Amino acid sequence: MATDPITEVVATENQTVATVPSPSVNQTVAQVPSFAATQTVAPTGHVTVPVNHGEKPEKFNGLNFKRWQQKILFYLTTLNLVRFLTEDAPKLKQGEGDIQAVSTVEAWKHSDFLCRNYVMNSLADSLYNVYSTMKTAKELLESLDRKYKTEDAGLRNLLLATSWIKKWWTQKL
Known part of the structure; x- marks a missing residue:
């Protein structure tokens, strides 16, 4: 296989990725854009692997916040965007x-x-x-967290109190 760059003509509005065959695997060829109607490409030396960013989380409707929050954090982690939930803008x-x-x-x-x-x-x-008025991802998730973590805790306390009252009444009878 030659190590010289490959020059190819690119059709308008179409981008192509060349694959260079080698004895063991196909190598992806990176494109280096130029100002002319051609592009220069050179082998990068690594195998192309399709990336699956995981399953998109179901839509949050106000219920099961903790589960939704964990799913969205995982999803954003796979997209390498989770840090924007904790960082302030430079x-x-x-x-x-x-x-x-x-x-x-x-x-x-x-x-x-x-x-x-x-x-x-x-x-x-x-x-x-x-929540469409929130300006940053951090502000958005903090606002959701304040609203729904409190509601989840309140619901949990209500369920505990209800079960305690039920238990108390059954013992009285």
């Missing part, structure tokens, strides 16, 4: 305007946007409307 310092700092902030905002929308899309429509 801020540019006064007068800081270098391209790397601005790019870092913009990349964070984009990833937070994705994370927030994955969470929003896993909410039932009635809850979507309530």
Whole structure:
């Protein structure tokens, strides 16, 4: 197999991935975009494996918050977005305007946007409307956590009290 880059013409609006056969496995060929109508590609030396990001969690309708929360955290972990539920947005310092700092902030905002929308899309429509005003993924999950963890705890306490009263009444009879 030659180690020289492969140049191919790319049709408009279509991107192709070349596969270079080798004795043991097929190698994926990375594309390096250029400003011309061609792209230069070179073997990356690793096997392409399809990625399954796990099953999308069912929509949260206000019940079983703890289960839904665990499922959405796992799902966001597989997408490498879970950190946006705990991190605050990076801020540019006064007068800081270098391209790397601005790019870092913009990349964070984009990833937070994705994370927030994955969470929003896993909410039932009635809850979507309530929580659509949240600005960040962290703010969204904290708000859900405050509302539904409290309700789950209250429901659990109610069930315990009900079972205690029932037990007390049966002992009295």
